[in-house]
Amino acid sequence: MSLSRFSLRRAAAKQESGLLAANIVLFGVMAFTASGFVSTANFRSTAALAAYTGIMSAFATLVLISGGLDLSVGAVAVLAGQACALALHAGWSTAAAIGAALGVGAGVGTLNCIFVVGLGINPLIATIGTAFVFRGLGLAWTNGSSTIIDDQTVLNFGSALWFGVPEGTYLMAAAFLLVWLIFRFTRLGSNLYAVGSNPTAARRAGLRVWRIQSTAYLLSAVSAAFAGLLLIGFQGASIPYAAAGIELTVLSAVVLGGTGLQGGSGSVVGTLLGVILLAVLAAGLLALQAPAYWQLIATGGVLIVAMTIDDVRRRRREVRG
Amino acid sequence: MNHVLVRGRGRVVRRGLAYDQTGLMIAIVVMCLVISWKTPYFFDTGNFSNLGVAISYGGIMAAGFTLVMICGGLDLSISSVAALSGQALAFGLTHGWSTAVAIAFALAIAAACGAFNALLMVGIGINAIVGTIATQFLFRGLAYAWGGGGAASTAIADATVSNLANGKWLGVPVPTYIMLSVFLAIGFTYRFTRFGSNVTSVGSNRVAARRAGIRVGFTMGAAYVVCSLCAGLSGVLLVGLNGGSVPGAAIGIELTVLAALVIGGTSLSGGTGSVFGALLGVFALGVLANGLNLLGVSPFLKVASVGAALLLAISIDSIRQRRRAYRDE
Amino acid sequence: MSSEPILEGRGLSKHYGPVVALNNVDFAVYPGEVVALVGDNGAGKSTLVKILAGAVLPDSGTIFFSGERAAIHNPHDARARGIETVYQDLALVSARDTTANMFLGRELVYGGALRPLAIERRRAMVQFTEERLAELGIELPDVKGLPIDRLSGGQRQAVAVARATAWATKVLFMDEPTAALGVQQTEAVLELTRRVAAKGIGVVLITHIMPHVMEVADRLVVLRHGRKVADLPSAGVTTDDLVRLIVGFDPAEDHLAERAASQPDKIGGA
Numbered sequence: 022m023s024l025s026r027f028s029l030r031r032a033a034a035k036q037e038s039g040l041l042a043a044n045i046v047l048f049g050v051m052a053f054t055a056s057g058f059v060s061t062a063n064f065r066s067t068a069a070l071a072a073y074t075g076i077m078s079a080f081a082t083l084v085l086i087s088g089g090l091d092l093s094v095g096a097v098a099v100l101a102g103q104a105c106a107l108a109l110h111a112g113w114s115t116a117a118a119i120g121a122a123l124g125v126g127a128g129v130g131t132l133n134c135i136f137v138v139g140l141g142i143n144p145l146i147a148t149i150g151t152a153f154v155f156r157g158l159g160l161a162w163t164n165g166s167s168t169i170i171d172d173q174t175v176l177n178f179g180s181a182l183w184f185g186v187p188e189g190t191y192l193m194a195a196a197f198l199l200v201w202l203i204f205r206f207t208r209l210g211s212n213l214y215a216v217g218s219n220p221t222a223a224r225r226a227g228l229r230v231w232r233i234q235s236t237a238y239l240l241s242a243v244s245a246a247f248a249g250l251l252l253i254g255f256q257g258a259s260i261p262y263a264a265a266g267i268e269l270t271v272l273s274a275v276v277l278g279g280t281g282l283q284g285g286s287g288s289v290v291g292t293l294l295g296v297i298l299l300a301v302l303a304a305g306l307l308a309l310q311a312p313a314y315w316q317l318i319a320t321g322g323v324l325i326v327a328m329t330i331d332d333v334r335r336r337r338r339e340v341r342g
Numbered sequence: 343m344n345h346v347l348v349r350g351r352g353r354v355v356r357r358g359l360a361y362d363q364t365g366l367m368i369a370i371v372v373m374c375l376v377i378s379w380k381t382p383y384f385f386d387t388g389n390f391s392n393l394g395v396a397i398s399y400g401g402i403m404a405a406g407f408t409l410v411m412i413c414g415g416l417d418l419s420i421s422s423v424a425a426l427s428g429q430a431l432a433f434g435l436t437h438g439w440s441t442a443v444a445i446a447f448a449l450a451i452a453a454a455c456g457a458f459n460a461l462l463m464v465g466i467g468i469n470a471i472v473g474t475i476a477t478q479f480l481f482r483g484l485a486y487a488w489g490g491g492g493a494a495s496t497a498i499a500d501a502t503v504s505n506l507a508n509g510k511w512l513g514v515p516v517p518t519y520i521m522l523s524v525f526l527a528i529g530f531t532y533r534f535t536r537f538g539s540n541v542t543s544v545g546s547n548r549v550a551a552r553r554a555g556i557r558v559g560f561t562m563g564a565a566y567v568v569c570s571l572c573a574g575l576s577g578v579l580l581v582g583l584n585g586g587s588v589p590g591a592a593i594g595i596e597l598t599v600l601a602a603l604v605i606g607g608t609s610l611s612g613g614t615g616s617v618f619g620a621l622l623g624v625f626a627l628g629v630l631a632n633g634l635n636l637l638g639v640s641p642f643l644k645v646a647s648v649g650a651a652l653l654l655a656i657s658i659d660s661i662r663q664r665r666r667a668y669r670d671e
Numbered sequence: 672m673s674s675e676p677i678l679e680g681r682g683l684s685k686h687y688g689p690v691v692a693l694n695n696v697d698f699a700v701y702p703g704e705v706v707a708l709v710g711d712n713g714a715g716k717s718t719l720v721k722i723l724a725g726a727v728l729p730d731s732g733t734i735f736f737s738g739e740r741a742a743i744h745n746p747h748d749a750r751a752r753g754i755e756t757v758y759q760d761l762a763l764v765s766a767r768d769t770t771a772n773m774f775l776g777r778e779l780v781y782g783g784a785l786r787p788l789a790i791e792r793r794r795a796m797v798q799f800t801e802e803r804l805a806e807l808g809i810e811l812p813d814v815k816g817l818p819i820d821r822l823s824g825g826q827r828q829a830v831a832v833a834r835a836t837a838w839a840t841k842v843l844f845m846d847e848p849t850a851a852l853g854v855q856q857t858e859a860v861l862e863l864t865r866r867v868a869a870k871g872i873g874v875v876l877i878t879h880i881m882p883h884v885m886e887v888a889d890r891l892v893v894l895r896h897g898r899k900v901a902d903l904p905s906a907g908v909t910t911d912d913l914v915r916l917i918v919g920f921d922p923a924e925d926h927l928a929e930r931a932a933s934q935p936d937k938i939g940g941a
Contacts, residue, residue, distance in 0.1 A: 153649025160642030314486030321479030537787040546766035554776030613766035
């Protein structure tokens with residue numbers, strides 16, 4: 022089986038084009054069957070919601086390609102949002118409050134690094150552990166109650182419109198652009214791929230594997246914190262119960278986009294298409310006024326179908342190669 | 343416990359209980375002592391039966407989950423399977439079926455979920471983490487759909503089911519007996535039967551197992567089905583505990599179960615693990631939660647404490663493994 | 672050593688797409704002898720063994736067992752006839768102890784042999800394992816309870832060989848058994864090979880390490896580019912001869928040597 026960069030790129034491109042096709046088809050189906058699907062209101066709310074999932078997905082791709090896994094992003098987002106809300110309440114300036122939120126992200130990210138990179142704990146378990154811990158701390162901090170936000174900048178993250186498109190969408194686009202640039206042009210990007218596909222070889226080649234992996238987890242956590250700001254902006258308040266299970270949606274988008282869980286290969290564009298697909302699905306279901314549980318069934322079903330196709334395709338590739 | 347001297351290496355190998363579990367048992371004892379020192383309500387039969395009930399439905403799931411994990415797989419859909427089985431039970435009972443048939447139906451639905459998981463993870467070969475997350479969504483959605491759409495639960499007043507969940511036998515809650523029986527059955531199977539050996543072999547080295555003629559697909563598939571059956575049984579009990587079938591039942595339990603297993607010494611990569619350790623892990627987390635409750639700690643911190651316990655246990659294990667690696671070479 | 676081969680392949684051929692792995696090869700194994708199957712990388716040694724052990728189906732050719740045509744279409748057919756293979760990767764389960772590995776896939780159970788829930792007869796298995804190990808002169812720390820990932824590389828190799836010889840009543844294939852071993856361990860494995868052959872089992876040793884070949888083999892079979900180029904008793908064969916056969920070096924066609932002889936100061940000149 023040829024593992025050259027070129028053939029990996031071709032394989033990724035196939036996944037991406039498949040996703041693009043799926044997106045277009047789904048969009049078409051929804052537009053026809055659901056009245057009110059093609060409406061500005063629907064698009065706006067979907068885009069706003071998708072934005073913060075999207076930002077987390079972009080950086081989750083980064084972590085996954087490096088061979089890691091970060092399931093604490095939801096907890097970080099909520100906790101960071103809380104930190105910001107409480108800081109604003111306590112009279113901090115907007116900038117300081119945002120700084121506090123990002124600081125929370127950095128803190129949790131560092132903790133994840135210590136466990137996964139430092140102690141060598143399996144990232145699934147370690148990040149589930151930190152997710153639990155910080156989710157619980159977040160709830161305990163405010164005793165489960167929400168805190169209202171009245172700072173305009175933060176609120177704008179979630180709801181302001183620039184040329185008719187929610188601010189969040191621009192921020193999400195920026196996030197994806199950033200990650201794409203990292204992979205395309207920087208040494209960090211190549212190193213992430215290297216570490217993900219073969220950490221031993223990377224280490225022997227002189228790469229500081231621990232530093233590269235840590236960077237991935239830190240970026241993941243800080244971006245999750247930033248996403249948390251969008252979340253509270255959109256909600257108008259920091260709700261400690263929010264975003265439960267969001268990491269699974271994030272993971273779904275990334276996997277749909279063709280990034281494997283074993284690391285070393287993946288596509289940022291694919292993740293973006295995955296995010297869009299899930300968002301279109303959500304918006305469509307909303308417009309169809311389908312009961313909430315259809316969301317679950319649909320997400321699960323789409324993921325299963327996508328993975329099956331991917332597996333079948335991989336099997337066929339192996340036989341041929 | 344026998345001590346056997348290993349020639350040539352001069353190291354003592356303990357047979358029977360693994361080294362890790364001694365530490366865990368000590369931790370449990372210490373926790374019990376600390377809690378009872380701080381509050382008089384811990385060592386109380388009422389409290390113990392609460393504890394027994396509280397750990398039972400997670401514990402039953404943990405028994406089955408251990409089998410899957412040792413076999414090299416993972417099943418994060420157990421919470422949804424439990425809820426779906428609960429819906430099946432409610433369906434049967436509200437349609438006038440006898441209790442036994444309704445329960446059998448609920449378990450059959452659970453087994454079907456397990457078979458579906460097996461089809462995806464074993465038959466097609468989808469990665470277990472993402473695959474069972476997907477089925478978790480799917481089954482949960484189906485549970486809600488079956489339950490009528492909303493979060494409303496169907497009230498069930500069946501006597502047998504209620505007795506199973508709330509009854510007591512010789513002072514010990516029935517769910518605890520059920521949990522212990524499940525652990526006994528699975529533990530025995532794992533230790534003494536050929537299937538149990540195969541589970542370990544497949545989890546440790548799938549290729550070698552296949553070459554040796556072991557039916558890898560059957561073994562893994564069976565493990566997934568057993569796991570789901572345990573989740574189904576749990577779901578049935580939950581209906582009794584909740585007084586009805588709640589579509590949102592057991593959300594998030596899979597992570598506590600995973601924590602219990604890891605604390606008990608089962609490895610995420612498969613091949614090594616202990617059913618007894620899982621029981622200890624369930625117990626440890628149960629005592630922890632119970633203690634925090636009695637000490638008036640915010641219920642939210644309970645969630646955090648499970649995470650902290652998990653991280654602590656796995657950090658200790660990690661450090662010990664590193665030290666062992668150095669010692670060996 | 673009897674004159675009837677216990678296992679024989681005639682006219683075996685196998686190709687993978689355009690690549691010819693095996694081209695009309697005849698190969699025989701006699702009871703009680705050690706035959707070394709040698710050749711460079713890609714010569715077809717592994718393919719030949721896989722065909723005879725049932726792991727691969729040949730495109731053409733026939734297999735004979737005990738003089739009769741045999742249908743060996745999968746590993747089970749081979750094992751049922753007492754043909755076992757020790758693979759390069761050993762195919763051991765590191766999480767389990769020696770006894771478990773010995774009986775991998777063939778555990779002794781009470782009652783019905785097919786039911787997966789049958790209870791294992793541990794004590795009988797342990798005793799059998801200890802006997803087999805003693806026969807071959809292998810001393811292991813603890814056959815019951817000590818997972819084999821705690822054993823050294825040589826010890827694990829010994830377990831793999833002991834397992835194969837315990838079940839191999841007729842033929843034993845060993846694929847590069849000494850490749851990853853140190854001097855002492857290699858000696859032990861080679862000695863093991865001799866002991867197995869002494870029991871009347873036909874042993875086929877695939878290796879590319881010349882000295883080892885010369886040490887234990889009774890007969891040498893050389894493959895090159897999928898063809899058999901030599902099949903001769905090992906007595907009197909030098910390492911040089913062997914290398915030439917493997918590489919296909921013919922002094923009469925050696926242009927390099929000619930040129931070296933005519934231009935002493937240039938290529939090849941001393």
